[in-house]
Amino acid sequence: MAKPVTIQDVKTILTAPNGIRLVVVKVLTSEPGLYGLGCATFTQRAYAVATAIEKYLKPFAIGRDVDRIEDFYQAAYVSSYWRSGPVLNNALSGLDEALWDIKAKRAGMPVYQLLGGKCREAVPVYVHASGQDAHEVAERARAFMEQGFRYIRCQVGIPGLSTYGSRGGKPIAALNPQQTRTWEPTAYVKAIPKLFEHLRLALGEDVELLHDVHERIPPIQGVWLAKALEDYRLFFLEDLFAPEDIGYFEMVRQQCATPLAMGELFVNPAEYVPLIQRRLIDFIRVHISDIGGFSMARKLAAFCEFMGVRTAWHGPGDVSPIGHAANMHLDLAVPNFGIQELALFAEETRAVFPGCPEVREGCMWPNDLPGWGVDVDERLAAQYPFPEDPLNGAWPEVRRLDGTVIRP
Ligand code: GCO
Numbered sequence: 001m002a003k004p005v006t007i008q009d010v011k012t013i014l015t016a017p018n019g020i021r022l023v024v025v026k027v028l029t030s031e032p033g034l035y036g037l038g039c040a041t042f043t044q045r046a047y048a049v050a051t052a053i054e055k056y057l058k059p060f061a062i063g064r065d066v067d068r069i070e071d072f073y074q075a076a077y078v079s080s081y082w083r084s085g086p087v088l089n090n091a092l093s094g095l096d097e098a099l100w101d102i103k104a105k106r107a108g109m110p111v112y113q114l115l116g117g118k119c120r121e122a123v124p125v126y127v128h129a130s131g132q133d134a135h136e137v138a139e140r141a142r143a144f145m146e147q148g149f150r151y152i153r154c155q156v157g158i159p160g161l162s163t164y165g166s167r168g169g170k171p172i173a174a175l176n177p178q179q180t181r182t183w184e185p186t187a188y189v190k191a192i193p194k195l196f197e198h199l200r201l202a203l204g205e206d207v208e209l210l211h212d213v214h215e216r217i218p219p220i221q222g223v224w225l226a227k228a229l230e231d232y233r234l235f236f237l238e239d240l241f242a243p244e245d246i247g248y249f250e251m252v253r254q255q256c257a258t259p260l261a262m263g264e265l266f267v268n269p270a271e272y273v274p275l276i277q278r279r280l281i282d283f284i285r286v287h288i289s290d291i292g293g294f295s296m297a298r299k300l301a302a303f304c305e306f307m308g309v310r311t312a313w314h315g316p317g318d319v320s321p322i323g324h325a326a327n328m329h330l331d332l333a334v335p336n337f338g339i340q341e342l343a344l345f346a347e348e349t350r351a352v353f354p355g356c357p358e359v360r361e362g363c364m365w366p367n368d369l370p371g372w373g374v375d376v377d378e379r380l381a382a383q384y385p386f387p388e389d390p391l392n393g394a395w396p397e398v399r400r401l402d403g404t405v406i407r408p
């Protein structure tokens with residue numbers, strides 16, 4: 001039997017082209033020139049992930065057979081005894097995805113081939129249109145439609161408040177002495193049905209519209225909002241509830257047919273399996289590196305297929321191009337693909353990550369290179385260190401008018 005190719009070294013690459021903190025793992029092998037890349041980006045706690053890789057996973061990985069991805073995944077997952085969580089899952093994802101990249105390079109094929117090949121030529125994406133009012137959102141959405149995008153997520157500013165997707169608002173000094181961002185849910189839930197009424201009139205019936213609640217409202221207002229939006233036929237309504245409140249999905253299901261997308265904050269199968277099994281959501285939106293990487297995500301996609309749930313992997317700016325490529329390869333190969341979120345790549349990001357997927361005709365397109373098809377220029381990556389930030393990458397605080405901290 002041929003001698004196995006083994007893991008020789010693991011490098012953690014921290015880079016912030018476009019100002020967003022990204023974490024990428026490079027696994028080097030015993031075969032000269034053969035390496036793989038994986039995404040381990042948890043932007044708010046990037047250094048914690050880097051430590052988990054450098055101090056724990058790297059020594060664990062060195063010397064192991066690069067071909068045994070599943071075995072590596074299982075062994076690494078339980079090696080901490082207390083497992084899961086965004087830090088350890090992202091660290092694991094970095095290595096797991098790098099091993100998929102290596103396996104596909106050894107096979108001389110793009111990763112999607114290892115999953116059975118393409119179900120589609122390219123991956124339709126949704127882009128983000130945000131504005132201060134409904135007119136501005138409609139204008140931005142129309143500009144995207146003119147560029148060929150057919151799925152658009154629409155977020156609107158709420159006067160005086162700091163909404164997800166737009167800032168603003170002045171807190172009451174006596175109640176909020178730190179003068180943090182402010183948020184109240186009622187004005188928002190009243191404004192959103194009006195936004196979509198305007199958008200349907202302005203943009204017509206053909207475009208697919210999406211919206212992200214970002215778990216910012218009390219659950220019963222979420223139930224009301226899902227019903228109030230039913231007439232505007234959203235493609236999906238996202239994160240209506242926090243992971244802590246998923247018991248409310250059943251209530252929404254009994255009352256309306258607004259399609260529901262959930263999951264970017266999930267880290268553990270115990271959170272997402274019951275929702276899928278009971279058909280309480282329509283789109284699974286996990287952040288692939290946050291659930292442990294590609295190995296876990298492909299199993300999740302297959303489980304969703306049996307339950308009629310479609311995929312919509314999380315694809316914001318704080319996913320590296322390696323992570324976007326992982327999303328795309330899975331999207332290409334699964335029959336239950338729903339849609340792919342995409343924060344359009346900045347020029348600097350494209351330069352740091354040669355092979356970054358092309359975006360045209362409203363879709364992300366793969367290249368035919370073996371592996372993910374995306375590389376990292378380490379010299380250039382080093383020219384984009386993490387920006388100075390008093391919050392060290394964390395979310396700024398958001399508070400109610402009475403000063404209570406709420407979810408961002
Ligand atoms: C989305 C998300 C993101 C997250 C961000 C957190 O649906 O795109 O909600 O914008 O807020 O990825 O870091």
Ligand code: MG
Nearest residue numbers: 212238239264
């Ligand atoms: Mg979201």
